[in-house]
Amino acid sequence: MQTEELFQAMSQSIIDGDADVAASLARQSIDLGIDPLQAINQGFVPGINHVGNQFSCGDMFLPELVMAGEAMKTAISELEPEMSKRGTERQVYGKVVLATVQGDIHDIGKTLVGTMLAAYGFQVYDMGVDVPITKIIEKTREVNANIVALSALLTTTMVRQKDVIEALEDVGLRDKVKVMVGGAPVTQEWVQQIGADGYSEDAVGAVGLAKKLLGV
Amino acid sequence: MTKRIKSITNPKLKLEILTPEEVGRIHTATLDLIENVGVRFPSQKALDIWEAHGAQVDRDTSIVKAPGHVIEEALKQAPPVYTLAARDPEQDLPLDGNHVFVGTDGCGVEMLDIYTGKRRTSCLQDVADIARVGDALEEVAFHWVAVSAQDVPPATRGLQELLAVWENSTKHAQSESIYNEREARASIEMAAVIAGGKEALRKRPVLSLMQCSAPPLGHDGGSLDAALVAAEAGVPTGFMTMAAGLTTAPATLAGTLVVGNAEVISATALLQLAYPGAPVFYAAAQTVSDPRSGAYTGGGPEDFLFGAATNVLSDFYNIPLSMGSFATGAKEPNWHAGLENSLSTFMACIVMSDMLLGVGLLHGSRIWSYAQMLMDCEIYSIIHKIMQGIVVDDANLALDTIRSVGPGGNFLAQKHTLQHMREIFVPQFMDRRPYNTWEEKGDDGRDWALAKARQILENHHPEPLDPLLSAELQRIIATVEKR
Numbered sequence: 089m090q091t092e093e094l095f096q097a098m099s100q101s102i103i104d105g106d107a108d109v110a111a112s113l114a115r116q117s118i119d120l121g122i123d124p125l126q127a128i129n130q131g132f133v134p135g136i137n138h139v140g141n142q143f144s145c146g147d148m149f150l151p152e153l154v155m156a157g158e159a160m161k162t163a164i165s166e167l168e169p170e171m172s173k174r175g176t177e178r179q180v181y182g183k184v185v186l187a188t189v190q191g192d193i194h195d196i197g198k199t200l201v202g203t204m205l206a207a208y209g210f211q212v213y214d215m216g217v218d219v220p221i222t223k224i225i226e227k228t229r230e231v232n233a234n235i236v237a238l239s240a241l242l243t244t245t246m247v248r249q250k251d252v253i254e255a256l257e258d259v260g261l262r263d264k265v266k267v268m269v270g271g272a273p274v275t276q277e278w279v280q281q282i283g284a285d286g287y288s289e290d291a292v293g294a295v296g297l298a299k300k301l302l303g304v
Numbered sequence: 305m306t307k308r309i310k311s312i313t314n315p316k317l318k319l320e321i322l323t324p325e326e327v328g329r330i331h332t333a334t335l336d337l338i339e340n341v342g343v344r345f346p347s348q349k350a351l352d353i354w355e356a357h358g359a360q361v362d363r364d365t366s367i368v369k370a371p372g373h374v375i376e377e378a379l380k381q382a383p384p385v386y387t388l389a390a391r392d393p394e395q396d397l398p399l400d401g402n403h404v405f406v407g408t409d410g411c412g413v414e415m416l417d418i419y420t421g422k423r424r425t426s427c428l429q430d431v432a433d434i435a436r437v438g439d440a441l442e443e444v445a446f447h448w449v450a451v452s453a454q455d456v457p458p459a460t461r462g463l464q465e466l467l468a469v470w471e472n473s474t475k476h477a478q479s480e481s482i483y484n485e486r487e488a489r490a491s492i493e494m495a496a497v498i499a500g501g502k503e504a505l506r507k508r509p510v511l512s513l514m515q516c517s518a519p520p521l522g523h524d525g526g527s528l529d530a531a532l533v534a535a536e537a538g539v540p541t542g543f544m545t546m547a548a549g550l551t552t553a554p555a556t557l558a559g560t561l562v563v564g565n566a567e568v569i570s571a572t573a574l575l576q577l578a579y580p581g582a583p584v585f586y587a588a589a590q591t592v593s594d595p596r597s598g599a600y601t602g603g604g605p606e607d608f609l610f611g612a613a614t615n616v617l618s619d620f621y622n623i624p625l626s627m628g629s630f631a632t633g634a635k636e637p638n639w640h641a642g643l644e645n646s647l648s649t650f651m652a653c654i655v656m657s658d659m660l661l662g663v664g665l666l667h668g669s670r671i672w673s674y675a676q677m678l679m680d681c682e683i684y685s686i687i688h689k690i691m692q693g694i695v696v697d698d699a700n701l702a703l704d705t706i707r708s709v710g711p712g713g714n715f716l717a718q719k720h721t722l723q724h725m726r727e728i729f730v731p732q733f734m735d736r737r738p739y740n741t742w743e744e745k746g747d748d749g750r751d752w753a754l755a756k757a758r759q760i761l762e763n764h765h766p767e768p769l770d771p772l773l774s775a776e777l778q779r780i781i782a783t784v785e786k787r
Contacts, residue, residue, distance in 0.1 A: 149595040151550065163665055193346075193524055196551055200598060244458040272600065272670065273413040273452070277425060290597045 091122065093130040098163070102135025103157025114166035123139055124167040132163050136207055143292070150289060153292075154200070157207030180211045181304045182234035185227045187219035189240045189248035198239035200291040208295045210235075221248070221255045228261055232261040235298055246273050250282040260287040266301040270294065309475075310685070312404035312653055316693025319654045321612045323614040327620050330558065334565045338523065343365040343570045344522035347529050347551035350574055357577045362426060370570065378573035379655045381580040388431065388446065388540060388726045391498060392767065394475035396508075397445055399585070399624035401660045404691075406684050408630050409662035410439050410448035410480050412672045418758060426451035432468040434664070434672065437757055439473035440764040442682035443530050446476035448514075448662055451591065451672050455558035462654040463494065463602040463781045466511070470498060470777070471769045478626075478659075480514040480544075488530035490784045492537045494777045498769075506538035514587055514626060517545045517550040517567035528571070535575040535582035543571040544587030544627050549606060551593040557613075564590050567619055572623070586618035587657070589628025602668035603644030604632030613653035618657075632678050637676045637750050641666065646683050653687050660684075674757035675750045682733050682753075689729045699722075733754070 094117060099201045101110040110132065117127040139156040142148035164178065172176060184205055188198045195217050202214040213231055215223060228236055237255065240246040249269045256262040266285040269278070285301055288294040306361040322330070337343075345351055345365040355361045355379075359370035397405050412556075415426045418433070430451050438444040449465040456464045462482040469477045482491050495511035496502045505511075513534045515527035522676040536539040545564030547553035553560035572584050594601050601607070611629050618625035629648040634641035653658055663684070664677035694700075705720040715721050733749030735742055743749075 107634050107707040143596075146596055148596040150593070193518055193641070200551075243411070243454055244461060247458055272668070275414065275425075292597065300419075 091120070094120070094122070095127075095134075098127065098131030099135035099138065101161070102132055102156050102159050103138055105152060105159050107155075107159040110159040110163040111166045114163045118167070118170045123176075124174070126179065127167060128164060128178060131158055136160050140208070147255075150291075153207075157203045160207050170173045179209075181209045181298075182302045183211045183213070183231050183233040184232040184237055184298065185213045185215065185224060185231065187215040187224050187239070188217040189238055189245055189252065190218055190220050190246060192240050192245035192269070193244055194219045194239065194241035197241075197291070198237075199240070201237060201270065201294045204291040204295050205237075205298060207221045210295075210298060210300075221252050224252055225255055225259055225261070228256070228265060229259075233265055234302055235266045235268060237270070237294070237298075240271040240272070241263075243273050246266065246271065246278070249274075249284065250280075253282055253284060266273055266298075268294065268297055268301065307392065309395055309397070309405070309445045310688060311397075311445060312656070312688050312691045313402050315654070315656060315691040316695075317654050319612060319651075321609070321655065324614045326698055330561055330565060331620065332338060334569060335375060335416045336369055337562065337566045338375060338570050340369065341521065342369040343566060344368075344518070345571075345574070346523065346525040347532075348521075349532055350525075350528045353532075353578050355576060358686060368570070370573070373572045374577075375569060378576040378580075379621050379623075381576040382572065382584050382621070382623050383581060384624075386540065386583045386624075387508075388478070388512055389499070390446075390476045391470065391473055391510060391769070393508075395445075395475050395550050397476055397659075399618070401497070401624075401656065401658070403658065404653050404656055405445035405658065405662060406660045406676070406681075407446045407448050407478060407577045407662040408434060408450045409446060409665040409669055410450050412451040412665045412670055413454070415451060416666075416671060416673045416675075418674050418754070418761060419545060422560045423564055425454050426672065427455040428464055429466055430672065431465050432472045433761055434674075434677075435469040435472035436764060436766055437677065437760045439475060439766040440760045441678075441681055443684050444475070444663065447661070447770040449481045450480050450662075450664060457785070460487070460490075462783050463490050463784060466491055466494060467774075467777050467781065470494075470510075471774060472766050474767050476510060476512070478512040478514055478515070482513055483515060483524065483530055484526035485529040485533055486784065486787070488533040489628055490780055492534065492539055493780050495539065496537075496628045497773055497776050497780070502537065509539050509583070512540035512542070512585075514542050514544055515571075517543050517547075517564075517571065519545060519547040519567060520563050521566055521603045523567065523571055524767065528574070531571065531575060532578055532627065533582070535579045538582060540583040540585060541575060542587035542704055543584035544589060544591050544626065544628075545719055546591065546628075547591070548600065549592035550595060551598055553590070555592070557609060560606075560615070561593070561610070561613060564588055564755035569621060572621070585626050586614070586621065587626040588614045589631070589661070590614070600633070600668045602631055603640075603648060603672045603774050604633075605647075607644075608651040611648050611657070612655045614656045615652070616657040624658040626659040626661060627652045629653075629657075629660045630663055630683075631649060631661070631665055632676075633668050635667050635671075637666070637673055637679055637753075641676060641685070642679070642709050644685075645680055649680075649683055650687050650690070653691055674761075675753040678753035678756050679733050682731060686729065686731075 663680035
């Protein structure tokens, strides 16, 4: 297969949301001695961009976007050993610590946001649900995060978003990170009230917000 | 003011949405899931109960796999018929399969202010005000906590909300906002004060609790513990699935029904294993997520089908149903709201769902609108009329009257007309004025609905809760605050 054809096939595997094919193409590119960064940027990224555009105009649906995101993730993890062998690194937009706050077990919205952010080039540390404040702070410090993203579905747990922001202030990290919040009861007024940096009602909007907050 | 509660009863309309064979397939598929895939029960107490009854319990994942016969036997213990009691016994609600009752929706987080029209965060006074308006409306049979009292501490918020409802209405209170053991115990203590003791509460449950499942195939630990406390006290309890096709359930309707059914009947069976004969109900508000964004929709043809299908399931298990209808995804009271709330409620009514939730909220149960509340009541009244169907007997065929008018006359001055004209539905919020009147005034049903809500809020004085009882309830809440 010619390099151009290979890149074409990589792009198509993302559009098809086919993680197996994407992984096998990634391995082929390593065997052919292609720079993994080139494989990502010229092979896989055009695919995810195409899906993103089709999604934005309503021609593709969310499951197609999620499958493309998963395929992208698989392809990149297949290329990672080769990247570290070559001492190169994929450029990411930023590092995001993501969690559903303590006392709240709602998972799906948060996970979807994680998938979307990862697909669009953020490094995401998804800490799961019911995450204590101290753990969120530790992780933020450990990975030197640019964004802390907090989910809550209940009005009684939503207040924890505020607690995390206060804790970030207490340990002197608030200036170093942007805080995004989400969940059904979250509103613009709430964002202002607790001093967060923004919210989005859906996962795709969260990507736009993250990019905006980091100015990328 | 009004004591009457408007319920749909002895309906003339019918719909067969699922054949018995199809219900059987859904049931078999559900038991297969519960037995072989399992359902998550993250509660020590729940896991202990399951284990004691022969289910396979994984303590690390909290996943329970229960044999089908254990579920089936347990569900047989559930009472098919019981009554939700009200502070005023005249407003008791028999859940007997032959009544449809409507409640207020819940639990919103914002208000369209009744005077300014501006959107703002909801507070405790709003809970009280909505209960008071609901108390005056015959269409509203019982209350959910309509909006969240965000100006009181989260630890006792659910209790303050309940107190506000009881202080402002004599109707039954069903809370969807009590979801941990501590608040459940206190809420039952409060209900016992109103009923006149723990045994009296068992006979006359003035409180019922609704818990949400955590789809797919899971539950919340606090909700399970709260439900067990309620079941022990004989307080009617239901588990509501909000499984959403595409995201938390398969993209197909039958698959979504199965996922939700597995959640509801497994938790219902748990309550029966722990406290056989405890009053329980099936609760559901399944939906599909928007394919383009994954967002919660709050309405659409799939929801309308779920609304009709779920009562067939709850009938199969022979327990009452609390069904999500109304609760439009619309942002304001508009055609979208009218369309969704009419069809969802019609479909849930035509199969005689016992309880419908509920009137008043916009934007997928997030924003309260008094205008929407009143218009939702009108939608229900229209459906109430439709459900009476067409009566064909001598009086209604009116042959004698038709004979005496003959060809070319009119029926306005007929005695028969006078006798029956008040059976014709007269809308409150539909504009039947001449075109030029509408043009001059420039108002519509939304304005009239809001005006009626204001009038009720300013003039309706519900039968007060005995101040001694009120003080006792306050004391219980204060004790919880100190803990």
